[in-house]
Amino acid sequence: xxxxxxxxxxxxxxxxxxxxxxxxxxxxxxxxxxxxxxxxxxxxxxxxxxxxxxxxxxxxxxxxxxxxxxxxxxxxxxxxxxxxxxxxxxxxxxxxxxxxxxxxxxxxxxxxxxxxxxxxxxxxxxxxxxxxxxxxxxxxxxxxxxxxxxxxxxxxxxxxxxxxxxxxxxxxxxxxxxxxxxxxxxxxxxxxxxxxxxxxxxxxxxxxxxxxxxxxxxxxxxxxxxxxxxxxxxxxxxxxxxxxxxxxxxxxxxxxxxxxxxxxxxxxxxxxxxxxxxx
Amino acid sequence: xxxxxxxxxxxxxxxxxxxxxxxxxxxxxxxxxxxxxxxxxxxxxxxxxxxxxxxxxxxxxxxxxxxxxxxxxxxxxxxxxxxxxxxxxxxxxxxxxxxxxxxxxxxxxxxxxxxxxxxxxxxxxxxxxxxxxxxxxxxxxxxxxxxxxxxxxxxxxxxxxxxxxxxxxxxxxxxxxxxxxxxxxxxxxxxxxxxxxxxxxxxxxxxxxxxxxxxxxxxxxxxxxxxxxxxxxxxxxxxxxxxxxxxxxxxxxxxxxxxxxxxxxxxxxxxxxxxxxxxxxxxxxxxxxxxxxxxxxxxxxxxxxxxxxxxxxxxxxxxxxxxxxxxxxxxxxxxxxxxxxxxxxxxxxxxxxxxxxxxxxxxxxxxxxxxxxxxxxxxxxxxxxxxxxxxx
Numbered sequence: 001x002x003x004x005x006x007x008x009x010x011x012x013x014x015x016x017x018x019x020x021x022x023x024x025x026x027x028x029x030x031x032x033x034x035x036x037x038x039x040x041x042x043x044x045x046x047x048x049x050x051x052x053x054x055x056x057x058x059x060x061x062x063x064x065x066x067x068x069x070x071x072x073x074x075x076x077x078x079x080x081x082x083x084x085x086x087x088x089x090x091x092x093x094x095x096x097x098x099x100x101x102x103x104x105x106x107x108x109x110x111x112x113x114x115x116x117x118x119x120x121x122x123x124x125x126x127x128x129x130x131x132x133x134x135x136x137x138x139x140x141x142x143x144x145x146x147x148x149x150x151x152x153x154x155x156x157x158x159x160x161x162x163x164x165x166x167x168x169x170x171x172x173x174x175x176x177x178x179x180x181x182x183x184x185x186x187x188x189x190x191x192x193x194x195x196x197x198x199x200x201x202x203x204x205x206x207x208x209x210x211x212x213x214x215x216x217x218x219x220x221x222x223x224x225x226x227x228x229x230x231x232x233x234x235x236x237x238x239x240x241x242x243x244x245x246x247x248x249x250x251x252x253x254x255x256x257x258x259x260x261x262x263x264x265x266x267x268x269x270x271x272x273x274x275x276x277x278x279x
Numbered sequence: 280x281x282x283x284x285x286x287x288x289x290x291x292x293x294x295x296x297x298x299x300x301x302x303x304x305x306x307x308x309x310x311x312x313x314x315x316x317x318x319x320x321x322x323x324x325x326x327x328x329x330x331x332x333x334x335x336x337x338x339x340x341x342x343x344x345x346x347x348x349x350x351x352x353x354x355x356x357x358x359x360x361x362x363x364x365x366x367x368x369x370x371x372x373x374x375x376x377x378x379x380x381x382x383x384x385x386x387x388x389x390x391x392x393x394x395x396x397x398x399x400x401x402x403x404x405x406x407x408x409x410x411x412x413x414x415x416x417x418x419x420x421x422x423x424x425x426x427x428x429x430x431x432x433x434x435x436x437x438x439x440x441x442x443x444x445x446x447x448x449x450x451x452x453x454x455x456x457x458x459x460x461x462x463x464x465x466x467x468x469x470x471x472x473x474x475x476x477x478x479x480x481x482x483x484x485x486x487x488x489x490x491x492x493x494x495x496x497x498x499x500x501x502x503x504x505x506x507x508x509x510x511x512x513x514x515x516x517x518x519x520x521x522x523x524x525x526x527x528x529x530x531x532x533x534x535x536x537x538x539x540x541x542x543x544x545x546x547x548x549x550x551x552x553x554x555x556x557x558x559x560x561x562x563x564x565x566x567x568x569x570x571x572x573x574x575x576x577x578x579x580x581x582x583x584x585x586x587x588x589x590x591x592x593x594x595x596x597x598x599x600x601x602x603x604x605x606x607x608x609x610x611x612x613x614x615x616x617x618x619x620x621x622x623x624x625x626x627x628x629x630x631x632x633x634x635x636x637x638x639x640x641x642x643x644x645x646x647x648x649x650x651x652x653x654x655x656x657x658x659x660x661x662x663x664x665x666x667x668x669x670x671x
Contacts, residue, residue: 016457093525099416101438106388106415110395113473125478126532126658129384130417130438135659138527144544146525147661148446151417152435159435166453187404188391191411220433220459266425266434269375 015219018165019212019278020253021174022085024077024201026054027237027244032080039234040247040254046231051197058089058140066123067136069197070102070182074133075140077199078178085174085203086211089141092176092203093167096134096149097160099242100192102127103184133180156181157200157245158265161273165218168206177202179243195240200250214253214277220265221272227261249273280552281456282519283463283511285667286368288611289359291351292505292598293327297358301598302615305623306643310597312489312501312627317471324485327503327599328471329354337423344423346387346414347470347504352424355468355506364510365428368462378460379434380451381421382443382467384603384657386436387414389472420468424508432460438603440657441566443467444507445606448665449523451511466508469603475502482533484570490600492567492593493574493639494628500568503599507607509614518617518669521650522553528660535573535656539580542566542654545662546584549652553666557585560666561648562622563637564613566656567593568600577654578635585637592640596627606655610665613653617669622646 028048030036038044054076131149152159164177182197227248252259293311294304335350394409444467451463486499528541624643631639650668
């Protein structure tokens with residue numbers, strides 16, 4: 001089979017546009033988008049403190065006990081963004097993005113397998129898959145829409161943002177992005193340095209709407225300095241957690257002003273996001 | 280969706296190195312499954328182990344990536360002129376215009392398992408030579424393949440358990456449709472490890488004989504390993520990816536929806552993406568894991584969509600269940616069935632289970648089909664169906 005096809009519309013080639021309809025955020029000192037907004041725009045001081053245990057009320061109690069803290073974090077921020085967007089969870093395709101996945105289960109499994117009795121628990125085994133939080137989300141919300149779970153190491157947030165935006169544009173429907181990472185237990189933590197837990201979720205629409213707070217134009221950028229955060233504590237979180245790589249984007253959204261941020265993606269390839277607040 | 284042409288493909292599995300070796304095994308009805316002798320696993324089961332992985336050496340400048348998973352990737356890239364075809368595509372499009380989207384379930388977890396066996400007795404620390412980013416991190420596979428093929432385009436690794444390396448086709452198609460890439464290397468790699476062997480044992484899903492998909496006496500899975508890669512371009516010679524359908528079960532973490540509801544949705548969405556009617560599909564390569572529940576659920580879903588007459592087979596009895604590499608392995612089998620005009624049989628299976636409903640080919644048979652569909656379903660109820668086609 002030989003097919004010759006023209007390159008798509010050159011005017012929009014390489015530019016992907018989506019609209020932010022809802023935001024979820026949970027990290028030490030950033031407890032919910034509403035509360036964290038003043039910190040992110042620099043109007044209040046950042047005080048890390050202890051992160052409250054994610055509620056993840058979406059899940060039935062039995063599943064909530066079994067799914068582990070990392071899935072609770074993912075579901076918690078996903079639910080916050082969903083609620084803000086006013087969308088029905090069952091209608092939303094999802095993209096789950098995490099660099100390190102479930103370090104606790106990885107540690108427990110490898111410790112068990114290194115010991116004399118290799119009894120891996122069935123629950124721990126199914127929790128070990130990278131898409132376990134996505135599976136719990138689907139079960140909790142009844143969503144049978146497409147769901148992917150991906151990783152691009154330090155560039156995981158940007159990869160997830162791209163994938164979610166491309167799906168929203170291709171399918172002409174809103175998509176939910178959930179990014180999360182959390183520290184692993186020792187001795188794994190020494191090899192997987194994550195400074196603190198962080199979950200970020202964005203409900204992304206394919207077109208401007210009443211709920212959309214801002215337009216995002218995504219494109220590749222070959223180089224340049226990644227957008228830093230003014231507060232040293234926030235900057236430490238951004239650089240030390242692949243999901244927190246989203247914070248410069250969230251800071252721009254919190255500021256409510258037009259901005260362009262460079263997010264970490266791959267070596268030599270950043271994702272540039274031009275943020276335009278809704279009129 | 281806009282069709283994308285499969286201009287080159289390659290793979291390694293227990294059926295052999297390179298796709299011709301796979302094909303001669305499939306055509307001869309041979310299985311690559313052997314009694315498990317992987318590391319010191321004490322399990323009464325059969326596995327599809329790739330021979331000679333221990334002897335594979337990564338290029339010196341990529342030595343940091345050394346682990347069983349990336350060795351399988353390296354072995355795959357060396358077959359079927361794949362690396363040369365990618366190099367030629369790189370000349371045509373530029374390194375930044377070729378995406379790398381790969382799937383894996385467990386990445387290089389074997390390296391972490393080994394590190395945990397060699398902890399410092401004094402403080403419990405992992406050995407200093409444990410390299411997490413290059414081995415265990417889910418992205419390590421794509422980082423290695425990008426570096427090996429000198430590609431600088433967009434990239435990520437999909438990890439949705441056993442549907443991972445089917446979903447990469449959809450993701451790559453979106454990147455190309457949006458103009459963010461002109462071509463894509465898609466594929467998947469998964470490697471034998473104690474995590475999956477003992478994990479599936481804990482779920483009582485390991486067969487103690489070579490697996491028999493859709494057989495009345497099926498008793499569970501046989502885990503395999505391997506690598507597969509496909510080069511996708513907008514134009515060229517080859518069969519085309521014409522449809523991709525994705526769904527979730529919203530039912531259970533490790534058991535499929537009993538009526539195969541999510542599976543049905545994935546197949547229906549693939550047909551819709553391809554603008555095809557069910558009767559236009561000439562062959563289905565089933566997920567067919569050979570567990571009691573999976574095959575019944577899939578069979579019901581297939582009958583709901585296609586009725587009982589479309590020829591189906593499941594090839595895991597030949598190459599095993601490659602988990603995160605299952606999607607790409609079976610996509611390649613489906614592509615070859617189109618190109619070579621022959622539908623593989625269902626190795627090891629003697630009597631198809633009538634409860635599953637669909638028409639299972641026990642033996643391979645020649646057939647001139649135009650469109651084929653392949654299913655991949657994973658933990659978390661994550662499903663993906665792909666349709667490939669050729670022009671008459």
